[in-house]
Amino acid sequence: MTTMTRMTRMTRIEEAGRGVRQVIGTVGGQNLILALAIVAVAALFGTIDPGYLALSNIRVIGDAVTIVGLLAVVQTVVIICGALDISVGSATGVASVVSAMTFMATGRDPLLGMGTALGAGLLLGLVNGVIIVYGRVNPVIATLATLSAYRGLAQLLSGGAAQGYVLGDDLFIFVSRGSVLAIPTMVWILVAVALAVHVLLKYTDIGRNLYAIGGNDTAARLAGIDINKYLIAVYALSGIVAALAGIILTARIGSGHPTSGSVALELKAITAAALGGCALKGGKGGVGGTLLAVVLLGALENGLTFHGISTFWQNVAQGALLVIAVVIQQRRSGERPVGLPT
Structure with missing residues (x-):
């Protein structure tokens, strides 16, 4: 082999290496890992039972991840801002009940039912924001309190029972069973x-300000960013998207239910956001990684259910994934582990 040939091969290898690094840089290392994990999960369960990869089952996975996906996307915004919303699952339950009850009370008007639910979600989100900003309560504590309060509110409104029946309406049917x-x-x-x-996050000043608030709130305040306004707006957005999830939940179940389908949604949303690369201290994260994590969780949960694995073990797996995501973040941050010597 001549020297020229060796140099040509090395040049090609270097170019290939640069190409790989560019792809990783564009897609993101974490996103690439999540995509490979999705492929691995699909290959594993598909090998065990080819029916797992059937188009009908893929559609089931798509339907199943929608509600969690919505909450995870808006949770990403909240986390980037350096906060957390643990009440989204309960807010979803309230919106589900409100949409169905209003639908029935207004002569089966779906637009009024959905509009009232979105208004209720906005109000619940504003309550969270006001408590955190003006009550100066830690977001985790505040939304942990409203998690319980909103769940109780949903039960009070509904009497603890399912309300209404919406699957006789074309719009609700289109939401739950339609396709484009x-x-x-x-x-x-x-x-x-x-x-x-x-x-919003990547191409607007609002998004840049949200990252700045989560990255260093002191510097953001000195830069003239109205942190209180942004926090209230972020929680209002969280409430609206939670209400949208509640409307979809009502359409899927066929009635408004205070708890069915909305319990533990907040944990799933936070897990997906953390797995997707959101730093729980704020200032880092994106929608792409969150969506990949939602698909991964949905594929894993569906595969376990498909093969008759107990939901108890599914909960264990979900909790373990959240712990793993947080540990990875901690290691990458380079910060000293709490309670251990340097």
Whole structure:
């Protein structure tokens, strides 16, 4: 082999290496890992039972991840801002009840039912924001309190029982069972919300300010950013998206229910955001990674259910994934582990 040939091969290898690094830089190392994990999960369960990869089951996964996906996307915004919203699952339950009860009380008007639910979600989000900003309460404590309060509110409004029946209405049927271009309506709703949030975070001053607040709130305040206004707005957005998830939940179940389908949604949303690369201290994260994590969790949960694994073990797996995500973040940050010597 001549020297020229060796140099040519080394040049090609270097170019290939640069190409790989560019792809990783564009996609993101964490996103690439999540994508590979999705492929691995699909390959594993598909090998065990080819029915797992059937189009009908893929559609089931798509339907199942929609509600969690919506909450995870808006949780990403909250976490980037350096906060947390543990009440989103309960807010979803309130919106579900309100949408169905208003639908029945207004002569089966779906637009009034959905509009009232979105208004209720906005109000619940504003309450969270006001408590945190003006009550000067830690976001975790504040939303932990409203988690319980909103769940109780949903039960009070409904008497603890399912309310109404919406599957006789064309609009609710379209939301729960319709499709556009062979893709379920619910998935389109998730894509639309995720795309809007992505544009907000990446291409607007609002998004840059949210990252600044989460990265260093003192510097953001000195730069003239009204942190209180942004926090209240972020929680209002969280409430609206939680209400949208509640409307979809009502359409899927067929009635408004205070707890069914909304319990533990907040944990799933936080897990997806953390797995997707959101730093729980704020200032880092994105919608793309969150959506990949949502798909991974949905594929894993569906695969375990598909093969008859107990939901108890699914909960164990979900909790373990959250711990793993936080440990990885801690190691990458380079900070000294709490309670251990340097």
